[in-house]
Amino acid sequence: MTTIKKPKSPGGRKAGRRHPLSSVALIAIGLLFTGGAYAAFSTSTASAETSATSQQTIGEGKKLFAANCATCHGLAAQGTGSGPSLIGVGAASVDFQVGTGRMPLQMNGPQAEKKAVQFTDEQIAALAAYVSSLAPGPGLPEAKLLDEKGDAANGAELFRINCAMCHNVAGAGGALTEGKYAPSLDGVTSKHIYEAMVTGPQSMPVFNDMNITPESKRDIITYLKYLENNPSPGGYALGSLGPVSEGLFLWIFGLGAIVALTVWITAKSN
Amino acid sequence: MAKDDNSGKDLAAADSSGVGHEEAPAGTAVVVRDAVANPGLPPHRLRVTDLDPSAERRAERTVYTLFYLSIVGSVFAIAAYMAFPIVPEDPGSVRTNNLFIGLGLTLALMAIGIGAVHWGKALMFDHEGIDERHPVRGSDETRSRSVEIFQEAGEESGIGRRTLIRNSLIGALIAFPLPAVVLFRGLGPQDDNPAALLSHTMWKKGTRLALDPTGTPIKASDITLGSAFHVIPEGLQDLEHGKLEEKAKAAVLLMRLKPEDLNELPERKSWSYDGIVAYSKICTHVGCPVALYEQQTHHLLCPCHQSQFDVSNHCEVIFGPAKRPLPQLPIAVDSEGYLIAQSDFTEPVGPSFWERN
Numbered sequence: 001m002t003t004i005k006k007p008k009s010p011g012g013r014k015a016g017r018r019h020p021l022s023s024v025a026l027i028a029i030g031l032l033f034t035g036g037a038y039a040a041f042s043t044s045t046a047s048a049e050t051s052a053t054s055q056q057t058i059g060e061g062k063k064l065f066a067a068n069c070a071t072c073h074g075l076a077a078q079g080t081g082s083g084p085s086l087i088g089v090g091a092a093s094v095d096f097q098v099g100t101g102r103m104p105l106q107m108n109g110p111q112a113e114k115k116a117v118q119f120t121d122e123q124i125a126a127l128a129a130y131v132s133s134l135a136p137g138p139g140l141p142e143a144k145l146l147d148e149k150g151d152a153a154n155g156a157e158l159f160r161i162n163c164a165m166c167h168n169v170a171g172a173g174g175a176l177t178e179g180k181y182a183p184s185l186d187g188v189t190s191k192h193i194y195e196a197m198v199t200g201p202q203s204m205p206v207f208n209d210m211n212i213t214p215e216s217k218r219d220i221i222t223y224l225k226y227l228e229n230n231p232s233p234g235g236y237a238l239g240s241l242g243p244v245s246e247g248l249f250l251w252i253f254g255l256g257a258i259v260a261l262t263v264w265i266t267a268k269s270n
Numbered sequence: 271m272a273k274d275d276n277s278g279k280d281l282a283a284a285d286s287s288g289v290g291h292e293e294a295p296a297g298t299a300v301v302v303r304d305a306v307a308n309p310g311l312p313p314h315r316l317r318v319t320d321l322d323p324s325a326e327r328r329a330e331r332t333v334y335t336l337f338y339l340s341i342v343g344s345v346f347a348i349a350a351y352m353a354f355p356i357v358p359e360d361p362g363s364v365r366t367n368n369l370f371i372g373l374g375l376t377l378a379l380m381a382i383g384i385g386a387v388h389w390g391k392a393l394m395f396d397h398e399g400i401d402e403r404h405p406v407r408g409s410d411e412t413r414s415r416s417v418e419i420f421q422e423a424g425e426e427s428g429i430g431r432r433t434l435i436r437n438s439l440i441g442a443l444i445a446f447p448l449p450a451v452v453l454f455r456g457l458g459p460q461d462d463n464p465a466a467l468l469s470h471t472m473w474k475k476g477t478r479l480a481l482d483p484t485g486t487p488i489k490a491s492d493i494t495l496g497s498a499f500h501v502i503p504e505g506l507q508d509l510e511h512g513k514l515e516e517k518a519k520a521a522v523l524l525m526r527l528k529p530e531d532l533n534e535l536p537e538r539k540s541w542s543y544d545g546i547v548a549y550s551k552i553c554t555h556v557g558c559p560v561a562l563y564e565q566q567t568h569h570l571l572c573p574c575h576q577s578q579f580d581v582s583n584h585c586e587v588i589f590g591p592a593k594r595p596l597p598q599l600p601i602a603v604d605s606e607g608y609l610i611a612q613s614d615f616t617e618p619v620g621p622s623f624w625e626r627n
Contacts (some may be wrong), residue, residue: 011599157483165561177578182562186290200497202566206494210488210489222281233362241327269317269392
């Protein structure tokens with residue numbers, strides 16, 4: 001026991017020895033330095049690339065596509081047995097699918113689910129530039145349509161007519177057939193909402209500009225953001241799922257309280 | 271006592287049957303002696319409050335504290351009503367107002383209830399008594415006397431003898447509910463045959479398909495592949511009366527598929543236009559709006575009872591309780607390129623009804 005304690009006790013040697021954590025700190029500083037330098041270098045080159053949507057960006061995107069997407073979508077994005085053709089889907093579709101992490105697909109399933117984004121913004125832009133260079137398609141939405149300052153009331157009416165049957169009137173999402181589902185719209189960025197309406201990803205139908213005008217799409221986004229930023233006046237919304245969660249809550253807690261009270265009333269006092 | 275009488279009778283019947291066994295033959299009810307003896311009531315156990323004076327005082331304190339708490343709750347509710355007024359235009363104020371008034375009232379009522387129950391259980395006189403259940407059957411005297419009373423009443427009122435009075439009373443009782451029938455009938459459509467109303471919608475030859483809710487007519491070229499348009503007949507927005515009734519029948523979902531994906535019935539080949547098809551949005555099960563369109567599988571899902579329709583296969587039912595496919599609206603394109611209806615639906619939309627053929 002004493003031998004184990006021994007190296008801890010002498011204080012004189014402390015000055016001469018390095019702290020046990022110093023090597024870890026040194027490595028961390030070194031990594032931070034190289035990483036930071038690399039990041040600074042790569043962002044400067046990337047911004048130079050995106051400033052001119054040039055053949056170079058498209059070439060960059062083509063390389064990324066060949067490395068990450070071509071297995072399923074084909075080397076020329078023409079589609080294969082395991083993935084659809086991407087000719088004419090446009091930059092909006094790429095930005096939505098890759099920007100929400102749905103693509104590249106992690107595994108086969110009823111539908112591609114939202115997950116951690118696999119590419120940087122520059123890489124997504126390069127992929128989008130490449131795919132939109134193949135054939136014209138829906139482009140990225142203008143910033144003024146995403147400012148969330150439209151008419152929320154009109155947006156709410158359009159949402160109820162066109163979207164609420166799948167996404168729930170409060171945007172909480174809902175089930176479709178055979179394991180597919182309409183995802184919750186809570187926390188989805190304005191840009192991705194807009195792109196989803198224009199491109200109709202997966203099971204979702206397309207809502208083109210003749211069906212819902214760009215200004216109306218802005219209103220719908222305004223409504224969804226209003227819902228996000230204004231809590232339900234009725235108090236805790238239980239996920240806004242309607243009778244399922246509300247009924248479950250009452251069955252368990254409401255009836256539970258009644259049963260507990262009944263047991264207490266009829267039990268003999270001690 | 272009655273039970274004993276019966277068992278005696280049963281035993282006698284078993285003896286007279288001449289089988290000679292102690293038990294009755296199969297099929298004859300025998301009153302068997304209960305194998306489990308009645309354990310009786312458990313001994314009376316005194317409560318802590320009966321034995322320990324300090325526990326009794328504590329219980330008393332609890333009860334009156336609860337009643338005082340109730341007063342606090344009531345005062346709190348009044349204070350909350352004043353402190354958190356409902357501000358128009360601010361739904362959040364409704365929530366705080368309701369929450370605090372509710373908390374105060376809950377405290378006021380719950381404290382009275384819990385206090386009263388605790389008072390009764392812990393402090394009130396703890397006397398155990400047994401109330402025997404009365405036999406359901408009355409005594410023979412009571413029964414025969416009741417029959418007599420009815421007979422006397424019948425004779426004294428003369429209901430059997432005075433047939434005019436009796437029959438007119440029966441007639442009056444039959445006539446009494448008739449006004450209700452007439453009044454309830456007044457809630458339905460008055461001058462029209464309801465079955466005919468259910469069989470026809472606002473669509474007729476040449477009606478343009480328009481966007482819900484604006485009423486803007488739709489051009490065939492506007493509908494891109496994979497689109498789903500929610501459609502009303504043009505002119506529905508301008509209706510003075512019955513707008514909702516007409517919309518409930520005429521709502522249509524317009525979809526565009528690849529023409530090669532459509533498997534159309536031979537007699538309906540001319541009902542679509544370049545892969546654009548229009549189907550009634552009203553479920554044939556109980557009339558919910560079917561609008562959950564999956565553009566890749568071309569399935570339509572009804573959110574109420576999960577009926578599924580296959581749009582590529584003339585909307586036939588592939589799952590769920592619906593029995594008939596969704597009615598298809600025959601469409602065409604007019605000279606200006608707008609989508610128009612060729613006619614009304616060729617069958618009544620929505621759920622079945624009595625007169626439906």
